[in-house]
Amino acid sequence: MKGAFEAPFPMDVYLHLIAQGLAIGLLTGVLYVLIALGLTLIYGILHIVNFAHGEIYMLGAMGVFYCYVVFKLPFAATLVVILLLSLLLGLGVERAFFRSLRGQWLQLVVASVGLSLIIQSLGWIAFGIQEKNVPSFFTGVVAFGGVRLPTERLIAAAVGVVLVALLYALVYRTKVGLAMRAIEEDEETARMLGIDADRVAALACAVGFALAALAGAFVAPIYSLNPGMGLEAILMSFLIIIVGGLGSITGTVLAGLLVGVLQSVGGVLLGAEAAYGLVFIVMIVVLVVRPAGLLGKA
Amino acid sequence: MRHPTLALVVLVALAVVGLPDGVHAQKSFKVGAIVPVSGPAAAFGLGVQRGLELAAEDVGVFTVAGEKYKLEVVTYDTVYAPDKTVAAINRAVYNDNVKYGVIIGAGVHPPILPIIRETGFLDFAFAAAGRQITNPDNPTAFRIMASSDQLYQTYAVAIAEKLGGKRIAFLGPNDELGKNDAKAIKAEVEKLKAKGVSFVGDEYYERGARDFGPALLRLIAQKPDIIDTDGSPTGSIALIAKQARELGYNGYFVNSTAVLEAKAISDIAGKAGENIIALRIWANPPTKLYTELAERHQKKYGEAAPGTLWETYGAARWLVDTIVKADTFDTKKVADALAGSTYAAHPFGAASWGGEKAYGIKRQIIMPIPAAILKNGKWEPFDVRSGKFE
Numbered sequence: 001m002k003g004a005f006e007a008p009f010p011m012d013v014y015l016h017l018i019a020q021g022l023a024i025g026l027l028t029g030v031l032y033v034l035i036a037l038g039l040t041l042i043y044g045i046l047h048i049v050n051f052a053h054g055e056i057y058m059l060g061a062m063g064v065f066y067c068y069v070v071f072k073l074p075f076a077a078t079l080v081v082i083l084l085l086s087l088l089l090g091l092g093v094e095r096a097f098f099r100s101l102r103g104q105w106l107q108l109v110v111a112s113v114g115l116s117l118i119i120q121s122l123g124w125i126a127f128g129i130q131e132k133n134v135p136s137f138f139t140g141v142v143a144f145g146g147v148r149l150p151t152e153r154l155i156a157a158a159v160g161v162v163l164v165a166l167l168y169a170l171v172y173r174t175k176v177g178l179a180m181r182a183i184e185e186d187e188e189t190a191r192m193l194g195i196d197a198d199r200v201a202a203l204a205c206a207v208g209f210a211l212a213a214l215a216g217a218f219v220a221p222i223y224s225l226n227p228g229m230g231l232e233a234i235l236m237s238f239l240i241i242i243v244g245g246l247g248s249i250t251g252t253v254l255a256g257l258l259v260g261v262l263q264s265v266g267g268v269l270l271g272a273e274a275a276y277g278l279v280f281i282v283m284i285v286v287l288v289v290r291p292a293g294l295l296g297k298a
Numbered sequence: 299m300r301h302p303t304l305a306l307v308v309l310v311a312l313a314v315v316g317l318p319d320g321v322h323a324q325k326s327f328k329v330g331a332i333v334p335v336s337g338p339a340a341a342f343g344l345g346v347q348r349g350l351e352l353a354a355e356d357v358g359v360f361t362v363a364g365e366k367y368k369l370e371v372v373t374y375d376t377v378y379a380p381d382k383t384v385a386a387i388n389r390a391v392y393n394d395n396v397k398y399g400v401i402i403g404a405g406v407h408p409p410i411l412p413i414i415r416e417t418g419f420l421d422f423a424f425a426a427a428g429r430q431i432t433n434p435d436n437p438t439a440f441r442i443m444a445s446s447d448q449l450y451q452t453y454a455v456a457i458a459e460k461l462g463g464k465r466i467a468f469l470g471p472n473d474e475l476g477k478n479d480a481k482a483i484k485a486e487v488e489k490l491k492a493k494g495v496s497f498v499g500d501e502y503y504e505r506g507a508r509d510f511g512p513a514l515l516r517l518i519a520q521k522p523d524i525i526d527t528d529g530s531p532t533g534s535i536a537l538i539a540k541q542a543r544e545l546g547y548n549g550y551f552v553n554s555t556a557v558l559e560a561k562a563i564s565d566i567a568g569k570a571g572e573n574i575i576a577l578r579i580w581a582n583p584p585t586k587l588y589t590e591l592a593e594r595h596q597k598k599y600g601e602a603a604p605g606t607l608w609e610t611y612g613a614a615r616w617l618v619d620t621i622v623k624a625d626t627f628d629t630k631k632v633a634d635a636l637a638g639s640t641y642a643a644h645p646f647g648a649a650s651w652g653g654e655k656a657y658g659i660k661r662q663i664i665m666p667i668p669a670a671i672l673k674n675g676k677w678e679p680f681d682v683r684s685g686k687f688e
Contacts, residue, residue, distance in 0.1 A: 009519060017515055020545070024511040121336070128601045129341040131533035133565030141544055150544045223508040224533035224566045228340060232506055267512025272503055273472060275512060 016146055021268035022261060023147050029260020030157040031219060036237040036244075036252050037167060038211030044247030045180050045204035047105075048098055051112040053237060054230025055119035056209050060086060060216025061225045062123070065132045075137060082213050090209030094202045102201070116230070123227030132225040156218045163214065164253060170207070171249065180204055184247060243283050245296020254294050258282070324359050324366035327627070329614065330390040330399030331373040332383060333424070339378040339402070339505065341531065342606050346400045346424060347373050348599060349610030352591060357618045363625055369618060372396055378505070380406045384413070391417050397629050398617065400424055400442070400610055405474035407431050414439055420629040422613045424606060426529060426555040427478040432657040438633045440651070440661045442613040443606075446479045446528065447656055448687040449554040449577050453669060454486040456682045457575060458495055461550055463523035465498045469513055469538060472502035475529040479554070483526050498522050503534075510538050511545070518547050528554040532605075535574065536566035543570035550575060557605020564675035571672055578605075579670040580646075581677040588645040609663070612644035637661065655688040662687075 009017075039053045060082050067078040097115065101107045138151040171177040179200045182190040191197050215233075223229070240259055244251030262282055266275030286294060331350055333343030354369040361367070372394060374386035383406040390396040391413065398420045401410065404427035414421050414436060421439040423431050428447040431439055458466060466487050470476030480500040487497040498520040501513035517525060525542065527535050535553055542551075551574045558579060563571040583589045591611060595603035617636065621627060624635040637660045640650040646665045653662025664687065670677035 013519060017519060020515055021512060024515075028509055028511070124336065124340060128599075129344045129604060130559065130601050131341070131531075131536075131562050131566070133536075133562060135565065136568065139568065148545055150541075224536060224562070226341075226533065228336070228506070229508075232508070263509075264512050268515050271516065272501060272507075272513045276504070 017268050018265060020147050021265040023144075023149055024153075025261035025264030026257060027149065027153045027157045027260070028264060029257035030160040031153075031215070031222075032236055032240055032260055033253050033256030034156070034160040034163060034215040034218065035212065035233050036240040036256055037164065037249065038208035038215070039234075039237045040241045040244070040247060040249060040252045041167070041171075041204055041211065042208035043241065044184050044249075046094075046098060046102065046201050048102075048108050048112065049238075050208070051109065051234065052093075052115040052119060053208075053212050054232075054234030055116050055123070056086060056089070056212040056230075057216040057219075057233045058123060058225070058227060058230040059089075059119070060213030061134075061220040061223075061229065062127055062132065062216075062227075063213065064134050064217045064220040065225060069132075069134055079214070079217060082217050083210055086210040086213035087206040089213075090206030091202050093209070094205035098205060099198060099201070116234075120227055120230065127227050129226075134220040134225070136221045150222075152221055156222060159218050160215075163211065164249070167207075167211070167249060176200065176203060239279075239283060241293075243286050243293055245290075245293030247297075248293065248295040251293055251295030324368045326370040327360075327362075327367040327618075327621075328370050328372050328394065328396045328398075329354075329617075330387075330394075330396040330401075331371055332376055332386045332390060332399045333373070333402040334378040335373060335375045336377055339531070341604050342378075342402050342424070343373075343375070345604030345606030346402060346610045347371065348595065348604070349607040350400065350614050352594060352598075352607070353611045353614035353618075357615065360618055360622050362621055362627060369614070376402070376406060378403055378406065380409050384409050387413050387419065391419055397627065398422075400613070402606070403475075404431065404478065408474070411436055411439070418629045420617075420633055422610070422617070424610065426475050428482065429657055430474070430478070432653055432659065432661045434657075434659045437659065437661070438629055440613075440633070440636065440663070441653075442609045442663050444555065444578060444665075444667050445653075445662055446475070446482045446555060448653075448662065449528075449667065450479075450482045450486045451656075452667065452687050453554070453577055453682065454483060454552075455490060457552055457669070458487070458490060458524065459493075460682050461524060461575075463550065464495050465520065465522045466495065466524045466526065467498050467517045467520060467522035468500040468526045468528070469510070469517060470500075470502060470527060470529040471505050471534075473505065473529075475555070476502050479526075479528040483528070507534070508537055510534075510541050514538070514542050514545055514547070518542065518545055522547075523549045524552055525549065526552045526554070528552075529556065531556050532559045532562045533566065536563040536571055539563070539574060540567040540570045543567075549573075553577070559602065559605075560672055560675060560677050561602075563672060571675070574672045575669065575680055576672070576677070577667055577669050579677050580668050581670040581679045584647050584666060584668070585645055587643065591645055608645040612641070612646065612649065613663075615643065616641040616649070652688060 042050050063082040067073045097111045136152045138155050140151045142149045179195045183197050240255040244255030262279045266278040331347040333346045335343040350371040357369050359366050376383040376386050387410050400422040402424040404425040422442045426446040428445050432441050468480045484497050499517050554577045558576050592603050620636045637651050642648045649665035651660040652664040654660050669680040671680040
């Protein structure tokens with residue numbers, strides 16, 4: 001049967017493969033979380049399904065290529081440039097497209113799909129067709145009892161954890177975060193209480209864009225880059241935020257890790273094709289049992 | 299002021315649309331680039347488009363049946379998807395009256411072959427795989443790149459023997475090309491069974507994938523000496539090499555059909571990219587034309603030439619030569635004339651058509667096929683004898 005191993009292994013080999021698959025799955029899961037966080041924030045506050053999220057992720061990755069590789073900026077300065085530009089882009093897009101269409105679901109979908117296609121098409125023209133590559137900042141492998149973990153993935157995962165913590169702090173420990181949650185609960189009431197919903201929404205959009213761009217920046221040395229790279233990211237992100245519960249940061253984290261582990265361990269045991277199906281089967285089961293997602297509100 | 303302006307507009311309009319046909323210098327000979335120019339396989343398609351554009355510049359004006367023509371490139375984006383390719387060829391043939399074109403993808407060909415057979419569309423198939431496309435039922439389908447069968451039959455055994463590889467595995471795209479290539483390499487490895495060489499596993503990934511960890515873990519557990527990564531583009535192979543080395547694999551990679559970029563592999567994979575062996579890669583330019591095209595492409599498009607450029611350029615020039623000699627655009631007559639012709643000015647060197655024994659029809663391009671190995675970020679010639687493909 002295709003999908004099973006060609007030859008049976010001793011149990012210790014299976015255990016090693018599962019341990020290695022689990023480790024890689026967790027690291028990949030954190031990358032998924034990093035990419036999906038901005039999407040869930042924008043949906044949670046603005047109730048916008050931002051199809052252009054993948055392209056912002058792509059722009060962040062390309063930003064690293066051009067600032068760090070082409071213009072030789074220090075990496076810290078590269079991150080600052082990407083952060084500032086993505087914040088500005090988020091503010092601009094919110095003001096130009098999303099604000100006037102708030103509450104009109106279909107029009108917003110069309111607008112964000114259009115934005116996605118425009119950015120991707122311009123990307124092919126501006127960045128060319130050749131894959132771009134960013135040299136690894138951290139090379140080498142860390143081994144834990146036979147389980148090998150690439151250093152650059154460990155660093156990216158650590159950054160992901162820090163960004164999740166910062167987002168939590170922003171949403172649950174600041175006044176702005178309180179305003180965001182108020183708008184998420186009931187925008188009309190929030191407005192009556194004096195919250196400037198437009199400004200808070202613009203900020204949420206900017207932060208969401210910045211998270212996507214930073215995710216792209218940290219993923220850039222791990223993968224190769226091209227203007228179409230956002231597509232895979234957006235598909236995976238949608239899967240994760242739907243299963244996690246739309247708008248739930250904790251749900252996004254759980255779903256991201258779950259998808260990463262299922263893909264990896266499932267891939268190791270059953271083969272990549274079967275693992276792909278396994279992810280969707282588990283996700284369907286989750287949604288049947290909890291239609292609002294793992295931690296979503298009914 | 300209003301009247302003189304109006305008169306000027308009318309005059310200009312008349313000048314643009316009102317001139318009789320004979321005043322125009324030449325008619326258009328449309329060649330379709332029915333290829334992906336967006337999505338993950340866009341690099342393949344843009345290479346074809348640009349190969350045709352450069353060929354159009356060099357062909358200039360030519361005469362067929364007493365009329366002057368100029369090659370016009372018409373691009374139809376297929377996104378490398380079968381349904382969109384069907385739509386594209388329908389639009390090309392029935393709306394735009396395009397009878398010739400380059401179509402990329404082994405996976406997109408099955409649903410369009412009936413249209414090609416019905417209309418006599420002359421297809422320059424830029425697709426690896428094998429008999430599915432090239433067979434007597436498809437006399438107007440010419441494969442302008444080396445087929446997987448051709449590459450495996452001429453090189454696989456020799457490479458395995460040269461490297462002393464005993465355990466061979468396959469990791470390729472989950473499509474027609476990947477599945478066909480795995481089948482082809484299994485058949486070749488079977489020939490070496492008596493020498494202790496075995497095929498130890500095959501794994502597949504979705505095109506555009508960037509994480510190969512699980513598939514690689516399964517393959518590496520089988521302790522392969524060589525992992526064949528055919529059908530994978532540069533970016534995928536570089537990531538496969540990088541991730542495989544991270545997981546402890548120290549063997550060789552062999553890639554047959556894709557044209558890989560050494561710098562890109564080194565940039566992505568660093569030292570992990572060493573010992574990738576690739577067919578269809580010229581460590582040293584084979585012809586003066588090859589060098590000139592590389593320089594022209596760099597100047598015109600601001601980047602290195604994509605791997606699909608050369609064969610497209612060569613095929614387009616060969617086609618126009620044949621049409622001029624046959625003095626007709628009838629695709630069936632041109633197909634017959636083309637199959638019986640040779641072409642000395644291909645960027646890879648002298649080319650002809652073969653494949654009669656393997657496919658039952660001479661529609662497979664036969665031309666020099668090089669082998670190279672990546673060392674210190676550069677392709678070096680990989681000295682291995684090649685077999686004959688008939």
